[in-house]
Amino acid sequence: MYPVEEKQGFSVVCLHGEVDLSNSPEARRTILNCLKKLRHVMVDLSAVEYIDSSGVASLVEGFQYARSNNLEFGLIGVSEAAMGVLRLARLDQVFHIYPSLDDRLGNGSRG
Amino acid sequence: MAAGVERHNGPQRLIEGVGRRFVAGVEEFGYGGTLLVESLFWLLLGRWFRQPVRLPAVAEEMMSIGVRAIPVLVILAFANGAMMAMQGIYTLRDFGAESHVVPGIAMSVVREFGVLIAGIVVAGRSGSAIAARIGTMQMAQEVDALRVMGISPVRYLVAPVLAAMLLMMPALTVLANCLAIVGGGVFSVMELHIGWVTYFDRVLAVLSSDDIAQGMIKSLVFGVLITLVATANGFSASGGAEGLGRATTRSVVLCISAIVVADMIFTFFLSR
Amino acid sequence: MSVNTQQQGSPVVEVRNLVTYYGTRKILDDISMNVCEGEIMVIMGGSGSGKSTLLRYMLGLHRPDEGEVRLFGRDISRLGGREWQEVRRRIGVAFQGGALFNSMTVGENVRLPLREHTRLDENTMRIMSRMKLEVVNLSGFEHLMPAQLSGGMVKRAALARALVMDPEILFFDEPSAGLDPVVAADLDKLILRIRDATRVAIVVVTHELESAFEIADRITVLDRGRILMIGTVDEVRNSDNARVRNLLSRTSEDIEVDAEDYLQRLTEGAD
Ligand SMILES: Nc1ncnc2c1ncn2[C@@H]1O[C@H](COP(=O)(O)OP(=O)(O)O)[C@@H](O)[C@H]1O
Ligand SMILES: [Mg+2]
16 A cells, blocks of 8 residues: 555545556556545655666656546656656656655746 | 588488478377367366356357358258269169168268268368457467467467357258158159158158267267368468468368268267 | 676576477577566578578477477476466567468457456456557557558557566567668657566567667577577677678578588489
């Protein structure tokens, strides 16, 4: 089970370790559960050592679900390894990516 | 390379050739055996290993092996029944034994010809089609691709065919039996001046469940033989379009030979 | 590119003294080589030099007559069924002709490994396969049948299928063969992009010099079933080995004739 923290109106899902075929279904479930409770979601990837395409696909599903329900969905603390995988599929141009939650809040108050 | 001396020795070469053929033949038999065992394994235990045989594939095979064979089968079985009636009536009339024609037709159709016709139709249609399909895949490295993906080619390509054969061959045999008997009936009813009811009464009077079971068992064996011969020939295809043609031809010829020989062996043991 | 070859990771493919035959004909003779983590190793050589054969042995499609092949440190001819399955999930292969299954759409082809090996949600599998089609620039071609694709598209679809399980080693047979130079160059760039993003080790078989020099970290030069040399792009370019030079300048060298052997070849099997 991935930990979820409630911060400033967001559910922050902390993925960690290796997110691969064996545990990406768990990540998917956690993310979708938060969204189904109509929470805005930030996925914290800072503790992720490796994320494979099934993990990224779970993020895509979450993002799609959030968009169709007018919720916010973003990624924070994306490591270089995870960024490479996102960049390969050009998803870095699709996701809302922030260095940290504070940056998102800072951006939000300004925008 | 060191065989320079023997090379010119006629008889020895003949023996060598025969020996090599024999070994190749035994190898092929063994290969067929492993295909059978492996297919049965996947059919029975695949689900347990989380690698089930795909049911849509089985359904598709049932269509192409069984359902699409029906038109040809109908014509052949009907014609065959009619021919048996004609031959039987004309030959037995000379002996004044015309009344034995109907039981004769019934017995030989149900024990022998129904299943043989079904077998030959399936061998002719699917024996070539399956060998061609697998042969094409083999040459396009699709079989290798399955293997490196960790998908057993036997589970993926052979097991659905085997399942479809085991289901469709008995069904086709029943159909062939019925149509051959109807075909024989058309002529018998006219020539022997009996009614359809009498005809079917006489047919049913001689048939035992043993006879029918015999036909069913044979149909299963034929299905297995056609599967193994066709798939084995497909997997061993090589050498471009020409090689593919050779493999498919060989497959049909061997399929038909295999079922005829198997039928003979069956008849020898079961008719005693 | 040759800079980072000094600090190689641990080897993921190891070939040790491999000797192979087709029938009685020796095809590969005493092949030893390594491929390391995150490295692009190009196996280069003329047509018929045994490149594809070497690849097939690396994939465990045949059992070595002598020597051994190790993937991830394990001798593949000694692996049991389950262990083999584990290893195979960690490699991806794009065959020379693509080897896409003709009865399935491109999308189904790409999803096949997922469907067979994972219990992921259908939706997740669809997204994963589409992501890989995006990577190889085939988005929107998901519903086409392989027969409707051009040569370059077939290769890219095959690449997408090879990548769909996020392999640690990618094998690619003749990526540029039969393609026009522009398409071939695109494919080379794609290979580099994939390596940089995922640190996957890539083994490429090719007879195209340009392509080899473009993408390789190291090159294994194969000639008539033997290794002529293994080295970085610069080392191969600057090699003073006559055979290598011949291969590079593409002059067909005068083939030395062994009279006995030659006569044997011409007359073998005749009565
Ligand atoms: N299935 C086979 N049966 C017999 N010989 C083969 C077979 N495949 C390849 N060969 C032979 O092995 C040699 C090497 O082939 P291959 O590995 O395909 O070369 P390359 O990929 O470098 O062009 C060639 O001489 C070829 O004739
Ligand atoms: Mg080749």
